[in-house]
Amino acid sequence: xxxxVAPPAASExxxxxxxxxxxxxxxxxxxxxxxxxxxxxxxxxxxACVLAPLLAPDNPLSTSITARLQGPSLRHLLGTxxxxxxxxxxxxxxxxxxxEGVGIALLGTIILGIPWGLLAGLAGGLVDEALMRLAxxxxxxxxxxxxxxxxxxxxxxxxxxxxxxxxVFGPIVxxxxxxxxxxxxxxxxxxxxxSLGVGRARIALQHILPNAMAPVLVQLFxxxxxxxxxxxALAFLGLGVQxxxxxxxxxLAQAYSYFTVTPLGTIVPGLIITISALAISxxxxxxxxxxx
Amino acid sequence: xxxxxxxxxxxxxxxLLLSSILVFALRSLIPGGPADALVGSNAxxxxxxxxxxxxxxxxxxxxxxxxWLGGLFQGRFGTSYVTGTSVGSIISxxxxxxxxxxxxxxxxxxxxxxxxxxxxxxxxHRFTGRAVLSLxxxxxxxxxxxVATIAAGLFGLTLGLVPAVGFSPxxxxxxxxxxxxxxxxxxxxxxTGALVTRLVHSGMxxxxxxxxIRTAWAMGIQARRVYLRxxxxxxxxxxxxxxxxxxxxxxxxxxxxxxxxxxxxLGSEIVVAAQSRDYATLQTIVLLMALLVILLNCAADVxxxxxxPRIRRSL
Numbered sequence: 001x002x003x004x005v006a007p008p009a010a011s012e013x014x015x016x017x018x019x020x021x022x023x024x025x026x027x028x029x030x031x032x033x034x035x036x037x038x039x040x041x042x043x044x045x046x047x048a049c050v051l052a053p054l055l056a057p058d059n060p061l062s063t064s065i066t067a068r069l070q071g072p073s074l075r076h077l078l079g080t081x082x083x084x085x086x087x088x089x090x091x092x093x094x095x096x097x098x099x100e101g102v103g104i105a106l107l108g109t110i111i112l113g114i115p116w117g118l119l120a121g122l123a124g125g126l127v128d129e130a131l132m133r134l135a136x137x138x139x140x141x142x143x144x145x146x147x148x149x150x151x152x153x154x155x156x157x158x159x160x161x162x163x164x165x166x167x168v169f170g171p172i173v174x175x176x177x178x179x180x181x182x183x184x185x186x187x188x189x190x191x192x193x194x195s196l197g198v199g200r201a202r203i204a205l206q207h208i209l210p211n212a213m214a215p216v217l218v219q220l221f222x223x224x225x226x227x228x229x230x231x232x233a234l235a236f237l238g239l240g241v242q243x244x245x246x247x248x249x250x251x252l253a254q255a256y257s258y259f260t261v262t263p264l265g266t267i268v269p270g271l272i273i274t275i276s277a278l279a280i281s282x283x284x285x286x287x288x289x290x291x292x
Numbered sequence: 293x294x295x296x297x298x299x300x301x302x303x304x305x306x307x308l309l310l311s312s313i314l315v316f317a318l319r320s321l322i323p324g325g326p327a328d329a330l331v332g333s334n335a336x337x338x339x340x341x342x343x344x345x346x347x348x349x350x351x352x353x354x355x356x357x358x359x360w361l362g363g364l365f366q367g368r369f370g371t372s373y374v375t376g377t378s379v380g381s382i383i384s385x386x387x388x389x390x391x392x393x394x395x396x397x398x399x400x401x402x403x404x405x406x407x408x409x410x411x412x413x414x415x416x417h418r419f420t421g422r423a424v425l426s427l428x429x430x431x432x433x434x435x436x437x438x439v440a441t442i443a444a445g446l447f448g449l450t451l452g453l454v455p456a457v458g459f460s461p462x463x464x465x466x467x468x469x470x471x472x473x474x475x476x477x478x479x480x481x482x483x484t485g486a487l488v489t490r491l492v493h494s495g496m497x498x499x500x501x502x503x504x505i506r507t508a509w510a511m512g513i514q515a516r517r518v519y520l521r522x523x524x525x526x527x528x529x530x531x532x533x534x535x536x537x538x539x540x541x542x543x544x545x546x547x548x549x550x551x552x553x554x555x556x557x558l559g560s561e562i563v564v565a566a567q568s569r570d571y572a573t574l575q576t577i578v579l580l581m582a583l584l585v586i587l588l589n590c591a592a593d594v595x596x597x598x599x600x601p602r603i604r605r606s607l
Binding site: 133134136137138140141142143144145146148149150151152153154155156225229232233236237238239249252253256259260263266267270271273274277278281 | 306307310311314315318319321322323430433434435436437438441442444445446449450540541543544545547548551552562563565566567569571574575578581582585586589
């Protein structure tokens with residue numbers, strides 16, 4: 001992911017290339033405890049959700065009229081929901097779609113934002129102006145509102161919700177990348193590469209892009225934590241994962257109707273969303289401090 | 293100053309046009325077109341053609357865009373695809389509740405966040421200052437729909453202190469109105485308040501470590517005056533710059549909060565419109581929200597420039 005080509009003029013461009021060096025030198029000093037807890041939690045929860053078919057005590061879709069809205073018990077560690085389904089199993093399976101969604105959203109953001117920012121930074125002039133004006137315009141829509149509009153038009157599902165988030169996030173990545181590309185465009189090692197006859201596409205993709213990726217990489221963590229929350233919010237509003245499929249946001253919405261009977265169904269998914277989002281951003285902060 | 297104002301307003305035109313084009317283009321994403329979404333894909337060709345004629349969808353796309361844009365300028369926002377009522381009347385009915393929520397939350401966030409931020413900056417070397425800062429980070433990342441449901445469930449459903457759902461307009465009396473909005477407004481103000489706290493804190497801390505504050509201390513100026521008159525001022529331009537962003541966040545969060553508390557505002561309407569595929573309503577409200585953010589962004593730039601001569605010259 002990080003530099004494949006070290007710039008010859010490294011002393012003059014103390015840019016991302018320093019990331020790999022810093023990573024090596026920091027390895028001796030251990031990460032702060034906050035970042036350690038966050039990363040451990042993330043690994044545990046992602047693995048648990050991926051292994052949901054093995055770990056889940058019950059089928060997340062199997063309903064039971066006799067076992068509705070039960071409190072925690074040995075059989076149902078987190079109780080059951082209003083359809084008698086095991087909450088723990090639904091939380092595990094719901095996490096699968098949540099992290100799958102974050103993955104799709106980030107992939108879409110990269111596919112959209114990187115060519116956008118790279119082109120704007122390298123082309124300059126009118127193309128740059130037009131692309132950045134477009135980015136500013138997309139960014140002037142409140143993120144959730146634009147995502148709702150797009151899912152409303154395309155029809156609600158996990159994939160459309162995540163594509164909508166990519167459209168909202170793409171310009172953020174584009175702006176960041178453009179800012180990182182601009183000083184590299186005129187750097188000496190690029191001049192050297194060009195004078196050696198390296199092609200334009202190769203300069204852009206192999207020499208400029210890897211050296212401009214560090215701020216984008218850091219930003220992707222914040223975007224991932226935001227994507228997790230927006231995905232849950234869209235599902236909560238009925239515009240994401242559709243019931244009866246398990247999802248943190250939609251399950252929370254369903255459980256809320258029975259808040260007075262058992263508040264656990266409302267508290268647990270929200271708590272997991274909050275801690276996961278927080279863990280992603282704490283990890284991102286740590287990556288930022290390492291790359292500096 | 294005048295030149296800068298003129299340039300800023302001229303730059304507004306392409307942004308406004310572009311945002312209207314983006315919102316209009318949403319329509320072309322609809323699988324099968326709006327008519328198809330309205331009557332279902334197994335409707336006869338005749339029925340679809342009739343709907344297209346009624347909605348003006350039989351014209352070329354560019355003509356459609358200018359018809360739509362021209363209509364917006366004349367206050368014709370079209371009619372709802374689902375209920376058939378005019379979108380203009382839907383908006384004017386619902387804008388009041390949304391405005392009350394957003395403005396109320398903004399005021400509470402600015403006052404509350406300001407006070408907490410100042411306290412955190414003054415106590416920046418103590419445990420309390422750091423604890424407040426960590427808490428504000430939590431306030432920024434906690435999902436609003438979760439806070440809203442927990443608050444409504446706890447204070448509304450379980451304790452019964454305030455209504456968990458519903459809204460009584462000001463016309464029905466100020467008391468019941470405040471009673472029905474206090475909880476949603478507080479929930480809405482949490483992320484913005486956390487943001488204001490952080491901005492006030494960072495602006496003030498930056499100032500407190502700078503030479504001019506040291507001079508102020510050395511001159512024997514009272515602590516209260518140093519903090520509030522000298523250091524706080526340094527944080528104000530940061531807050532004004534972030535105000536449009538905060539407002540965009542508030543508008544986005546109002547969608548969720550209005551839905552949870554069942555408040556008849558623009559935010560809850562947008563969700564209903566998206567669920568029922570009511571594109572005319574959806575389009576207009578989305579555009580309205582974007583316009584609000586764009587105009588406020590511009591106003592904030594101008595306000596910061598008016599306050600700070602360095603920025604004025606650089607624009």
